[in-house]
Structures are given as C-alpha cells and as structure tokens.
Amino acid sequence: MFIRRTFAVACLIGTVGAGSSDAVRDPRVCPGVCAHSIAYTLDPQFNADERVLIDEAMRVWERGTGGRVCFRQGGRDLVIEKLDRADELQPWDPDWPRHVALTKGGRIWIVATRVDDPGEYRALVVHELGHELGIGHIEDTALTYMHSTINDTPEELWKHARLPERDARAFCQVHRCTCTF
Numbered sequence: 001m002f003i004r005r006t007f008a009v010a011c012l013i014g015t016v017g018a019g020s021s022d023a024v025r026d027p028r029v030c031p032g033v034c035a036h037s038i039a040y041t042l043d044p045q046f047n048a049d050e051r052v053l054i055d056e057a058m059r060v061w062e063r064g065t066g067g068r069v070c071f072r073q074g075g076r077d078l079v080i081e082k083l084d085r086a087d088e089l090q091p092w093d094p095d096w097p098r099h100v101a102l103t104k105g106g107r108i109w110i111v112a113t114r115v116d117d118p119g120e121y122r123a124l125v126v127h128e129l130g131h132e133l134g135i136g137h138i139e140d141t142a143l144t145y146m147h148s149t150i151n152d153t154p155e156e157l158w159k160h161a162r163l164p165e166r167d168a169r170a171f172c173q174v175h176r177c178t179c180t181f
Contacts, residue, residue: 039075057125064163119158
C-alpha cells in the first residue's frame with residue numbers, strides 16, 4: 001500500500017506542469033521542433049560551390065537553434081539572389097556602396113564578386129540568414145556572425161561552421177524558445 005501511494009504521489013508530482021514549457025535562453029539546452037520550415041529559392045546564377053556554401057549556412061542555423069529553424073528548397077518564403085555589382089542594391093538601400101549583401105522582406109541579395117574566401121562567403125550567408133530570422137547586429141561580443149560588418153566576423157567562424165552561443169541566444173530572445181518534453 002505504501003509503495004502504491006508513493007508511486008501515485010510521484011506520478012501526480014511528475015504531471016504538475018506537464019505540457020507546459022519553460023523559456024530557454026540557449027536553444028542547445030534542449031531540442032526544439034521546427035514549427036514552420038522556410039521554403040526558399042536560389043537564383044540560378046549561383047554556381048555549385050556557392051550553392052554548397054549557402055546550404056552549409058542554413059545547416060549552421062538548423063543545428064545551432066536545436067532544430068527550431070529548418071529550410072527546404074522550393075518555395076518563396078525566402079528568395080536568395082546573386083548580384084554582380086553593389087550598385088544593384090541601390091533600389092533597396094541608399095547605403096548600398098558599403099554592402100556585400102542585404103536582407104529585406106524575404107529576400108537576400110549577395111554581391112558575389114566582393115567575397116573571395118569560401119569561409120567568408122558562408123559567414124556572410126549565415127549573417128544574412130540571421131537577419132531573415134529577425135536578429136539584428138550584435139556588437140557585445142567578438143564571437144558572433146552578426147557583427148555590422150563581415151570584416152569583424154572572427155576568422156574562427158569562417159573556418160568552423162557553427163553557431164556561437166551568443167547568436168543562438170539572440171535567436172531565442174526573438175523567437176521565445178521553449179523546452180518541450
């Protein structure tokens with residue numbers, strides 16, 4: 001009888017709060033669920049190497065958010081276009097001469113001729129995807145993809161495609177990550 005009561009009380013305590021979620025600052029603390037995949041289209045002007053780097057950048061966000069972000073090819077939620085010249089950004093941004101890329105309204109424009117290093121290119125795409133996910137510039141730490149200029153992105157991030165903790169926390173601040181068990 002004692003064991004049965006103890007078990008019943010343990011079950012009751014275990015169900016208190018069941019189905020509820022606690023806010024998470026770092027999405028790596030617990031796995032998440034991709035509630036809505038981002039259906040994207042790539043400009044056919046991207047070459048095979050650029051396509052691989054763009055895919056790697058998407059995987060950085062998928063892994064770094066604990067699965068809360070997911071991308072799938074074949075849609076118009078996000079259109080990623082390749083531009084040959086920075087002045088092609090002029091209709092969308094008066095400060096266009098300073099940019100190698102721009103994100104606005106479900107579109108990412110990349111000025112491909114201004115980025116030579118593959119790691120830097122991937123870092124640039126990770127940065128622009130961060131903007132698409134609602135994250136602004138982050139200047140309170142060195143280790144982030146979200147600096148205001150690509151030149152401030154640490155070379156470590158160019159070499160190793162992983163989402164820094166600060167960027168993951170910024171994602172959770174914007175998207176109010178929760179743990180679901």
